[in-house]
Amino acid sequence: MLIIKGKYLVASAEDIYIDYSLVVEGENIVELLPNSEAENKYPNVEVIDKSDSIIMPGFINGHMHQYGVLSRGIPANVEFKDFEGFLWDYWWPFIENRIGLKEVKATTKASAIELIESGVIGFCDTLEAPNTEEGTLIEQGKILEEIGMKAVLSLESCERISYDNGVKCLEENESLINWSRKNSKNIGGIMCTHTTFTCSDKFLKLAQEKANSLDAPWQFHLSESIYEVNHCLKDYGKRPVNYLNDLGLLNENVLASQCVKVDKNEIKILKEKGVKVVHMPLSNCEVGGGFAPIPDLLEAGVEVALGTDGYINDFFTVMKAAFLLHKASKEDASVMPANKVFQMATEYGAKVLGWNNTGKLVEGNKADFIIMEDKFKTPVTIDNIFDQIVVQGQKEFIHSVYIDGNPILKDRRLQGINKEEVSQDMRKVAEEFWKF
Template identity: 30%
Template sequence: MILIKNALIVTQDQDHTVIRNGYIQVDGDHISALGPMEELRDQEIPGAEVIDANDQIAIPGFVCCHNHLYSAIVRSLPYSGYDDVDFSFVSWMERFWFDKLENKVNNDDVYIGTLINCMEQVKRGITTTADTVEGPNALPGTLFAAGKAAQESGMRAVLSFETTGRISEENARLGLEENINFVEAMRKNPGRIEGRIGVHTTYTCSTELIQAARREADRLGCGLQMHLCDDRWHSFDTTLRFGKRAVKYLEDIGFLGPDVLFAHASYIDPLQDPEILAKYDCKISHQAVSNAIFGFWPNMVPLIRAGVTVALGIDGMTQSMFEIMRAAQMIHRIRYENLELLSDSEVFNMATMNGARCLQKEKEIGSLEVGKKADIVLLDNTSPVPVFEGNVYNFLVSVADSSHVDTVLVDGQVVVRHKKHQLVDEAAMREECRERAKDFWKRNGWPIP
């Protein structure tokens, strides 16, 4: 049992309750009690590990709804892919990302990249991630390599393999089978790691493949993850092939539903698609930083106003949900020239409870409440002004960053203590990742230091 005392607690419950000086009692993997310190006085809890959170803020662990965890192995490449190319995102994907990255990844790359990214993200307060694993030529076993790494990191994860039809029909079959086998394997030993059915996107998958993924998700009751319109080409492609944009196409082939988590939705039809997505209770993960890096300017406001659940994701481009929250808020305020758009509390909710809803895990994670999983982050309160109920959300979104994260619990286990990961040897892991990166660069003929 763990007892966290003297914390400013941001619960993210239905009433957005903030407890100025409170305690959280952790029993096993769940929160068994919480409230103001006055309720705890004169109560002894024999054998409990006490964490004094004086001058700290307790928040629910962040929920990242879109990731490519293996991507640690392909950071800071010695080649950009832009040289002598008439740039567009889809041409860059075809000429560079698919050919030189995804197609050359092996399962050792996936394992170490996933492990180091999970370690870095949980140290920054992300306790749950959804991931779509890439690497069609690494099949089979690719999703299992990622699952092993996520398990060792102490993180909670919902994983899928990015089934694609761009290689061959046989490869598409292998991708779908990888998802099915992983979902079934994780259910035999339930824990922090779960599976979903992953599909790459509309322009790399046939109608038959997308429908097959939908059928398997229905049979297994596990949900789906898919990229949606992160580039205009997605809708150009479906319009050319079927005479309708991507969202309408997916509706007509029976793919949409409340268990579908889409990533990006940067170039949907803002007049019709939000209503369609809301009708089927589809979920959206918004990647503000990665979209901006690639020159996209996504607009989540029509989706939010239509009632679509929108959460936040990393997409492998940064490890900090604090950066993501600020970027999401800024790009929408700049677009609309409205300084009150996406309030601090709304953006923080996107990073916590909305993330839980997107993964259909709102009864387990996303807030600090009795009975929920003990996924808890303690932030150092180094503010030069008092932080209390009236300004805590502004501190969390506009001031705090990853350096404030001190202690992280996942499933009731202390995974990070005083900024140090407790389950992995960080130095050894980084050295291994550097060696794997050099091996990967050799496969592409890139310079080695």
């Protein structure tokens, strides 16, 4: 048993306790108690006294590409002005088509460290590597299981190379899902396709059939830019959400990433069908995709999580972007309040990934929490705590990260993974990968 004393215990976006302790036994949260009562009720147990710090749920990254680390600064010498150019002239030929197991192993470890150090306890990853070796997802899962993180893994499948290649990738997802259910506690799988402009209706229906047969969720990118919208209007006479809905493909088991160019009618459909959404504010800027109508999605009641997309994995930077960008886009400083962004980063992240026992610090949930030291330049109060965390918070403030009650980061030291060795290996793999 373990008692963690805090100044502020942020159980959720709605519940904050002052001078409270989190009581943990094994993997689970046993109780939330005032600091003055915890040791009396549970004597002779280990106590971590952080009564000057903040205890809160660990962050959950709803969508990322771990392999994306490889692209940072890559000398592709290609110019692109829009999303279409980004994909066809840069990302597909220089990155995706060349990713294999070696690159996956290196980037899995390197990006996991980045996530942990910014307070992330779990994530959903989309590997985009149509030419990778068979069994790559399982090897990725083994690495993350050893590190101790929670993850939902997938291999993006489409017909960009060929129909047969797409089917092979779907089967890789199926293998990972079956493996994870038998061999892993915290690693799961999800069926995964790309978009309506790289997948025919036949292929999309096949993906859904496979997901249904496995009783697994299904994810895909949706309207990341105007490119997909224009494609659907030209080829099908419908916007992407309408097209997918008319095919009978939208339901509560669907996780849609991006949703930058969805209109009011599409938002209504997403809500009615129970589709979950993940928002990537920073990568939307990188590719010139635009500003996703996240305030409108939230107002409609759609559950929206936050993701890094593998672009910038510091979750505090992502939260700041989600808090700030939409105020400018809507010309309304009241949208995206800090407590809502915090909820997206924790509770909603858990919901969209189907994790019903995390995202909040409540009795019975898994002990997935972080300890954040109060190094803010101005006082933290019960009234400003979410603004301080979301807007002024820094990964350097993270003292410890616990997953299932186990310290993955303790006293700012990674547990069970050698950061220097991982960094050296990542650098070596990148140098080799960059030799075109």
